[in-house]
Amino acid sequence: MVGQGGTLKHAYDVGQILALFVVYVVALTFGTLVTSVGDGFRRLRTTDSHLIRRVTRAYTAFWKD
Incomplete structure (x- = not known):
């Protein structure tokens, strides 16, 4: 019986x-x-992409109002 308790403890560990x-x-x-x-995202933001600039401009214009 002592062996079973040790085995269960080992399995628990x-x-x-x-x-x-x-x-x-x-x-x-x-x-x-x-x-x-x-x-x-950081790489996309630092690239000089026309699409990124347009999306950023639209986003800021939307939240500015």
Whole structure:
């Protein structure tokens, strides 16, 4: 009977480690996604694109009124 308790404790510890690893991977993926989207928007904003200028002008004119 003592062996079963030790096995259950070990399985519980392994489960906690796996759960923490999954949380870590999800957080890392989310952070990478947010960073890449932010970099993409920043790159679009700094380019001298006619379309971007028109959209920005329309957006500011809409919210100015």
